[in-house]
Amino acid sequence: MIHAAGPLLLVAILAGLGTYGVLARRNVVMVLVGAELLINSVALLLVTVDAATRDPLLSGQVLTLFLITVAAAEVGLALAVVLLLFRHSGSSDLDDATSLGETSNLGETSRPADADADTDTRTGR
Amino acid sequence: MTALDALFIALAVLAAGSGLLAVTSRQVVHAALWLVVTLGTLAGCYLVLGAEVVALVQLLVYVGAIVVLVLFALMLTRAPIGTGDRSDHPISHGLPQRIGAAVVGLGITGLLAAVLLRALSGPGFSTTIDVQRERGGSGRVGEVLFAWWVLPFELLSVLLLAALVGALAVSRGGDDR
Numbered sequence: 001m002i003h004a005a006g007p008l009l010l011v012a013i014l015a016g017l018g019t020y021g022v023l024a025r026r027n028v029v030m031v032l033v034g035a036e037l038l039i040n041s042v043a044l045l046l047v048t049v050d051a052a053t054r055d056p057l058l059s060g061q062v063l064t065l066f067l068i069t070v071a072a073a074e075v076g077l078a079l080a081v082v083l084l085l086f087r088h089s090g091s092s093d094l095d096d097a098t099s100l101g102e103t104s105n106l107g108e109t110s111r112p113a114d115a116d117a118d119t120d121t122r123t124g125r
Numbered sequence: 126m127t128a129l130d131a132l133f134i135a136l137a138v139l140a141a142g143s144g145l146l147a148v149t150s151r152q153v154v155h156a157a158l159w160l161v162v163t164l165g166t167l168a169g170c171y172l173v174l175g176a177e178v179v180a181l182v183q184l185l186v187y188v189g190a191i192v193v194l195v196l197f198a199l200m201l202t203r204a205p206i207g208t209g210d211r212s213d214h215p216i217s218h219g220l221p222q223r224i225g226a227a228v229v230g231l232g233i234t235g236l237l238a239a240v241l242l243r244a245l246s247g248p249g250f251s252t253t254i255d256v257q258r259e260r261g262g263s264g265r266v267g268e269v270l271f272a273w274w275v276l277p278f279e280l281l282s283v284l285l286l287a288a289l290v291g292a293l294a295v296s297r298g299g300d301d302r
Binding site: 001002004006007008009010012013014015016017021023024025026027029030032033034036037040043044045047048050051052053054057061062064065066068069071072073075076077078079080084086091092 | 217
C-alpha cells in the first residue's frame with residue numbers, strides 16, 4: 001500500500017521544474033534537459049495511474065516504455081539540430097539563433113528554394 | 126504510513142532536489158550529471174510502484190543512452206565546461222527572465238497538483254495504491270506487449286529509423302547540397 005498523493009505531487013513538481021528549465025536556460029542542451037524532466041513527469045504519471053487503476057492491458061506501463069523509446073528518438077534528432085545550430089551560429093546559445101533560415105554565404109551555391117523552409121520546420125520543433 | 130511510503134518519499138525528495146539542481150546548476154556538465162541522478166531515482170520510484178520492467182528500461186535507455194547523447198551534445202558544441210571560460214555565454218537567462226520562468230514553473234506545479242489531487246477523490250480512484258508486484262514483472266509485461274501492443278511496438282521501430290534518417294539528413298544538410 002502506498003499513498004497516491006506522493007507520486008502525483010512528484011509529477012507536478014517535476015513538470016514545474018522542467019518548465020522552469022525550458023524557459024530559464026539559454027544553452028540549447030540545457031533546454032533539452034528541461035524537456036527530459038517534462039517527459040519524465042509524464043512517464044511517472046502514466047506509471048502511477050497504471051498502478052492505481054490496474055488496467056488489465058497494462059496500458060500505463062506499456063505506454064511508458066513507448067514514451068522512453070520516443071524520447072530516445074527525440075534526443076537523437078535534437079542532437080543533430082543542436083549540431084547544425086552550432087555549426088551555423090558558432091555557439092549553442094539560443095539568443096544567438098536569431099534567424100531561422102540558413103543565412104550564411106552558402107546561399108549562392110544553387111541551393112534549392114525549399115531548403116530554407118525545411119530547416120525552419122525542423123528547428124522550430 | 127507504510128515502509129513503501131517512506132521509501133517513495135525519500136526517492137521523491139532525491140528526485141525533486143536533483144531535478145532542481147539539474148535546471149539551476151551553473152555548469153553544464155553538473156546539470157547533465159544531476160539529470161542522471163533524477164532519472165535514476167525515478168527508476169527507483171517505478172520500482173516502488175511495482176513497474177519493474179519500466180524501471181529497468183528507464184535505467185538502460187535513459188541513464189545509459191539519452192544522457193550519453195546529452196553529454197555528446199555538450200562535448201561537440203564546446204559548451205563551457207570549466208568555471209571561468211566563455212563567461213560571455215552564460216547558460217541561463219538573466220534574472221528577470223529566470224524569475225518569470227520560476228513563476229510559470231510554480232504555477233504549473235500548483236495547477237497540476239491541484240488537478241491531480243482533486244482527481245484522486247473522483248470516481249474510479251482510491252487515495253491509496255495497492256502495489257501488485259506481479260503486474261510489472263517481465264512475464265506479464267512481455268505477454269501484453271507482444272500480444273496486444275505488438276502493432277504500435279513495431280511501429281516504434283519505424284519511428285526510430287525515421288528519426289535516425291532525419292538526424293542524418295539534418296546534420297549533413299548544410300555541406301553537400
